[in-house]
Amino acid sequence: MKNGWNDHEDTFEEKLRRQLVASRAEINLLKEDLKQLTKSYYKILRSKMEYFIEKLRKELESDEGNVKSIYLCSESHPTFGIGHLVTKEDPEHGKPVGTKVSHERVISAFEDDVSVTISDCTKIFRDWDNLPEEARLVTANMCFQLGMPNLKKFKKMISACNRSKWDEMASEMRNSRWHKQTTARAERLIKRILDLDQMGS
Numbered sequence: 001m002k003n004g005w006n007d008h009e010d011t012f013e014e015k016l017r018r019q020l021v022a023s024r025a026e027i028n029l030l031k032e033d034l035k036q037l038t039k040s041y042y043k044i045l046r047s048k049m050e051y052f053i054e055k056l057r058k059e060l061e062s063d064e065g066n067v068k069s070i071y072l073c074s075e076s077h078p079t080f081g082i083g084h085l086v087t088k089e090d091p092e093h094g095k096p097v098g099t100k101v102s103h104e105r106v107i108s109a110f111e112d113d114v115s116v117t118i119s120d121c122t123k124i125f126r127d128w129d130n131l132p133e134e135a136r137l138v139t140a141n142m143c144f145q146l147g148m149p150n151l152k153k154f155k156k157m158i159s160a161c162n163r164s165k166w167d168e169m170a171s172e173m174r175n176s177r178w179h180k181q182t183t184a185r186a187e188r189l190i191k192r193i194l195d196l197d198q199m200g201s
Contacts, residue, residue, distance in 0.1 A: 068101050071098075084113055124139075125161055174186070
């Protein structure tokens with residue numbers, strides 16, 4: 001009886017050990033699967049963001065230009081590249097108008113600027129990441145041009161955007177000093193918002 005019970009205990013313990021080993025193996029496989037899924041998910045997100053930024057870059061190049069030298073903007077601030085205002089932290093600070101700027105430096109400054117722009121948009125607009133792409137492009141374009149402090153003043157426009165009231169948003173965009181100052185650019189953006197209204201987005 002004793003040997004039989006010992007044999008039973010050995011069998012039970014061995015079975016339990018095998019189950020634990022199998023469970024650990026399954027957990028490791030699940031962890032690896034999750035790791036791969038996470039990588040794939042972030043790869044897709046990164047790809048989508050890169051596509052969005054590239055579209056935004058082309059738009060802003062059309063609106064702002066892409067000047068590979070320092071010039072004075074409409075408000076007489078030293079500027080270069082795709083509408084990049086020279087700051088005290090920039091190596092270009094203090095250099096005279098006409099100073100050449102490399103293509104690599106232009107791209108680097110733009111990437112920094114657009115990163116700030118996207119971050120600001122997520123703070124200004126509710127659930128900005130889930131807005132229709134056209135709405136994100138338009139609001140990012142405005143934020144890039146105006147900066148967060150000025151864009152935040154468009155309270156009624158922001159409210160309309162948050163509620164997907166595109167016709168109302170377009171009306172508030174038109175009813176602004178920004179529209180009077182850069183009418184052609186503003187009208188292009190307004191038309192795109194009105195197209196969203198017609199599409200029922």
